[in-house]
Amino acid sequence: MQAFVAPQDGYDLIGDVHGCGATLATLLETLGYHIVDGVYRHPTRKVIFLGDIIDRGPRIRLAVQLASSMVNAGEALIVMGNHEYNALAYCRRARPRAGGEHRDFLRSHTSRHNRIIRETLDQYQHHPDEWDEALRWFMRMPLCLELPPLAPGQSGLRVVHACWDEPLVRTFLERYPDGCIDEDFLHESIEHDSFAYRVLDRMTRGANLRLPEGVEIHSGDGFTRRSFRTHFWAREPRTYGDVVFQPDNLPGELESRWLSEQELANLPYYGPEQPPLFLGHYWCEGLPALPAPNIACLDYSAVKFGRLVAYRFSGEATLDAANFVWVPVPREPSRRPVPEELSRDTLSNQSFANGASQ
Template structure:
């Protein structure tokens, strides 16, 4: 394992890969990275992955291999996504405490949870050691990064999978200065009254609001939701519509519904004077755009035939949509761009195919 050395020119931030391993290799090549000794490298830049490398896509093992080798070689950093956290909790046996309800795993194996991790477990089915190694790698992923400027006059940057909640981040980093959780933290996180739960929920899943009694959203991913995802960069939000941030529209009149004082007090806020912040998690669609001058979300639904998106950051305090770089994932397999440097047998390593093989 090589030590991470800060890059000369800047960081290329890459959004949620979700098992689109071939598309990831293509994006890295598009960004000028070359495969050297089995690792994609750039002479003057480094990658930061925004988490959610696994689940859903057809080449999850390839995606994990590409990303973890870059991190181990000191060519990339990564933050944990909610899918990596889910996988850890799904695979970790619960500790039994007297008087508590019996629980086999930290994350119960319900049909919904089974479905979310299904492709990952299937593709690793005949590679149990590799899966154990992947889980150990997930444990080493920090939840957030707060990186200093690369040179005088440049801006630093912050990275988190879903939500930068300043007070929670500070409280967490005080106890876990390298941003990494440990076994006790993972086990504590199943209790929704614990600090660990609040940190993991907010940083990797973001803030959300419960819908009023009797109202549900039928989401594009086939799930029924009783809450909606909110963003955290509206200066003085008044209505649900001011903070909603997910592809599903709010039903009916809810867009104009007033936020209660309780709801407002629970919403974090990231102001325009803060350093640039990079997020994944929220499925965006269409051409990449900046939700705020200092915030970029890089999840453009690659695994749903969208785009795998990067942002080339070179220390600018005000972000510029010109710095987005992406690889499209067309529905038709023959039109999907393929990497040139990756050996063909690496591309053949896909698991059993599923309903939506996105690459």
């Protein structure tokens, strides 16, 4: 792996790819990256991927190959998403547990978990060595990044897949200065009362609140949920509606429900005085917008025919919505953009999901 050298002009941060490999290549070309020696490169900028490269999409192997080749060549950085973590846990045999309780894998192979990773495993079915290398790459992904300014007078930035919980991040980085977990940490993470679980749950899945007893959300992705995703930049939230951050509406009158003292105590807070922060994870919809002057969420549901979104960061302390760049993903395959610099053989050899071109 080539050492990473900070770019001259700035970073292009890219949201959740979820296997939309052709769309990723198109976005990179839109941003001015070109294939040199088999890797997308830019003369003065570099990419930061926000995690969730895998699962769901039609060209997962291509997405992994594009992103990992850039990271290995020193042309990009990446943070781990919950889907990379899930894959690691799904594929790792569990160690014997105290009391003799037996568990085959760190992430149980339930019908729900099988469904989430099925497309990835299907696309790697005839490429087991490639999948093993992808898993090794996932283990090398840091959970967060905190990068210094590129020049005097500019701002640094922070990157995490889902949630920057400052006290938790600080404690984690004191123990793991490079931001990367190890095998012991991964195995510890299945224990819900462990530090490893709290770190991975908060940083890759974000803050969530349980719904009242008997209330469920039937989500647009086909899953039934008993909790909802929250943001963490409301200074003085009072109701569920002040913090909900997901495309699914809360049932009934729940948006007006008052937050309990315990719920308030469990919500982190990221204030406007903090450095710019970039997130993925939250399945935003519509035109890209800034939820706060120093926060950008870049997950705009590309794999669900939304947009694959990037933000061109050049050291500004106050983010600007004019710096969003995106590639739309229409439902009709014939209308989807096709990258110019990938060979037809590369695209045809990695075409899945009924030939969908994403």
